[in-house]
Amino acid sequence: MSDPTTIRRLYGRRQGHKLRAGQAALVEELLPQVSVPEEGPLDAQTLFGDARPLEFEIGFGSGEHLAGQAAMRPDHGFIGCEPFLNGVVGALGHVREENLANVRIHMGDALEVLERFPDASMERVYLLHPDPWPKARHAKRRMMNHGPMDIIAAKLKPGGEFRLGTDDPTYCRWSMMIMNARRDFAWQAESAGDFLNRPADWPETRYERKARRKGHEVWYFRWKRAES
Numbered sequence: 001m002s003d004p005t006t007i008r009r010l011y012g013r014r015q016g017h018k019l020r021a022g023q024a025a026l027v028e029e030l031l032p033q034v035s036v037p038e039e040g041p042l043d044a045q046t047l048f049g050d051a052r053p054l055e056f057e058i059g060f061g062s063g064e065h066l067a068g069q070a071a072m073r074p075d076h077g078f079i080g081c082e083p084f085l086n087g088v089v090g091a092l093g094h095v096r097e098e099n100l101a102n103v104r105i106h107m108g109d110a111l112e113v114l115e116r117f118p119d120a121s122m123e124r125v126y127l128l129h130p131d132p133w134p135k136a137r138h139a140k141r142r143m144m145n146h147g148p149m150d151i152i153a154a155k156l157k158p159g160g161e162f163r164l165g166t167d168d169p170t171y172c173r174w175s176m177m178i179m180n181a182r183r184d185f186a187w188q189a190e191s192a193g194d195f196l197n198r199p200a201d202w203p204e205t206r207y208e209r210k211a212r213r214k215g216h217e218v219w220y221f222r223w224k225r226a227e228s
Contacts, residue, residue, distance in 0.1 A: 019089060026092040027085070034095060036079060036106040042116040047104050048077045054117070056155070057081070057126040058110040058143060061207055063091025065128055068203025070100045076123065078103045081110035111151055119154045124161045129207045132171035144175045146182075153184045156225040161188075163202070164221040167211035172219050185223040195219050 019027065036042065044052050053076045060066040060080040070078045080103065082088050088107045095103050106113050114125075133141045144164070152162055162185060166172050179185055189195045198204065198220050208218055 019085075023089045023093075026089055026096065030092050030096060031088065031105065031107075034092070034103060034105050036081075036104050036113055040116070041118075042113070043118060043121065044077050047079070048102065052077045052102075053123045054079065054121055055124040055126070056110075056114060056117075056122050057128070058114075059083075059127065059130055060091055061087050061129070061205055063087065063094045064205045065126065065203045066091055066103065067094035067098055067100060069126075069201075070103050071098055072201060072203075074102055076102060079106070079113065080104070081106045081108065081113055083108055111148060114151055114155055117155055120157045120160075122155045122160055123157060124163065125152050125156060126163045128163070128165040128205065129167065129211075130171070132166070132168040134168070134170050139174070142171070142174065144171070144178050146178060149178065149182065149185075153182075153225060158225055158227045160225045162223045162225065164223075165202075165208070165218065166221075167208070167216040167218045169217075175221065179221075179223060184226050186226055188222040188224055195221055 036047065040046075044050060044054055055069060055073075055076055055078050057066050057069075057078070057080045060082045063080065063082075066078055066080040070076075080091060082091065082105070085107065088105060091103070091105055094100065095105075127143055130143045131141075133139065156162060164175055166175065179187065196217070196219065198218070199222070202220060211218055
């Protein structure tokens, strides 16, 4: 299986438009309060002060899905990782406006954070609309590779769920190839509707709406972590 370090370099820009004063204040004041500690082992007790179930989102965009899931399950703890500053600002806005006390945020590499949790500690892991890196020579940069999936598999509880959303046909085919080669995950689809229709507990993101406006199909994949 591939080495997870092949995607550890964070490609692309880290910041887009210049932050407005209110956005900068979120970064200066709120982000330190909800940030994942930079070092050391992590668990629910460390982040939330109790033994609540944990869910983890890799690359949360502007935070709509992360906030929606956190609002639906306030007794769960949600950890979101995003290297893009403007995305982090968007998530911070949701945390403040919706008074979400069950969200922790890391601006940077998701896998480095995920590895610091105990094995079999996550109820769900989400990867929604990751960068498809469509050129064949960039395939090793895709999050959907065996190295990252080995880490995700290790951190999910048996019976825990991994969710992938994409509107890119190449990434869709690639992901199916990767997951079909694995025996530690079971695809939950029983009919085409199970991956063509967004589940009720899958909050829509602005990226998804944008993709649909462009006429793109969107695929919703759910895999359960197999029992050891």
